Amino acid sequence: MAYDVVIVGGGPAGLNAALYLGRARRAVLLCDAGTPRNAAATHMHGYGSRDGIPPPEFRRISREQLQHYKNVEVRDTRVGSAEPYGGGFRVALGDGTTVEARRILVAVGMVDVMLDIPGYKELWGPSIFQCPFCHGWEVQDEAFGVLATEPAYLDYAIVVQGWSRDVTVFTHGSFTVPPEQRERLLHLGMRLEERKIRALHGKDGRLAEVELEDGTRVPRRILFSAPPQRQPELVTRLGLALDEQGYVKVNGVGETSLPGIFAAGDTTTRLQAAVMAASAGAVAGAMLNHGLAMEDADRSYTAATGKPPPAKQKPH
Ligand SMILES: Cc1cc2nc3c(=O)[nH]c(=O)nc-3n(C[C@H](O)[C@H](O)[C@H](O)COP(=O)(O)OP(=O)(O)OC[C@H]3O[C@@H](n4cnc5c(N)ncnc54)[C@H](O)[C@@H]3O)c2cc1C
Known part of the structure; x- marks a missing residue:
């Protein structure tokens, strides 16, 4: 089965994108490698209604709520690579399987590079x-x-x-x-x-x-201290364009330099907080759904009428 969207990363950005896409009745696979940026933090602050929550508890509740949406599947596995395939992508997972997806959302966070100072x-x-x-x-x-x-x-x-x-x-x-x-x-x-x-x-x-x-x-x-950061490997492997600070270049709705691949969360910005990442995930989720709906409508219209689809409208 081809998923509508494979979400790479199960932090606030990926989880909220999954929630949006799930509620839009999309077939979603969320893959998470289990290495969140805030792994060293005992509590997470500044997220409305969740102020002070332990990060694992935040992720547990988010996943529990996703279970309500049977069209959303969550796997604890790393995405190794993704390549164009049949108008979408073939995605290789760390468990040795491959899946197909129409779109990809990269929500992989960033890696903080620890300074070489003892302690x-x-x-x-x-x-x-x-x-x-x-x-x-x-x-x-x-x-x-x-x-x-x-x-x-x-x-x-x-x-x-x-x-x-x-x-x-x-x-x-x-x-x-x-x-x-x-x-x-x-x-x-x-x-x-x-x-x-x-x-x-x-x-x-x-x-x-x-x-x-x-x-x-x-x-x-x-x-x-704000140590240097580097992109997770997948971003380099996909060849996504980066901005001058090293973050994945996205437009206002999360589209990257590669058609069909969106990005959200820390990987795209130095403005890094859980609630900001979640918000960006929601925006990307909504706009992924918009693009998929338009693509389906255009295909169906052209198949039925033989005419090219009407000119693209700007999303309102
Ligand atoms: C020590 C620390 C404390 C923090 N405390 C707070 C706080 O109190 N409040 C706050 O708002 N923010 C806090 N932050 C910032 C916050 O953690 C981040 O802004 C937020 O987690 C970003 O969410 P994200 O979804 O973009 O990335 P992440 O939460 O980092 O999630 C990305 C996920 O993608 C996964 N991943 C990466 N590559 C792959 C792959 N190839 N395949 C599958 N999965 C992959 C990772 O394993 C990870 O689970 C803190 C950060 C740090 C470092």
């Missing part, structure tokens, strides 16, 4: 946060560090200061802070540390000290 990987999740909206409230007024590995992160430090006045900015020797930027940070009451970081030391599973290259130890409980 960073272990503390990512419990004490190192990327997003203050996600985890800032719970640790407000604690001793913060902000790892600014490029000048743009100096502004990020100013935003983070909204959650604690006790902020030390660490540049890790990555760049020279322009004098006017330095003056502004100091004026705002932040401390600036430009030496390289040698290690991050934890105590009871949380950050305790930032050790600098000369052995100086700066007590800090939280570190805000």
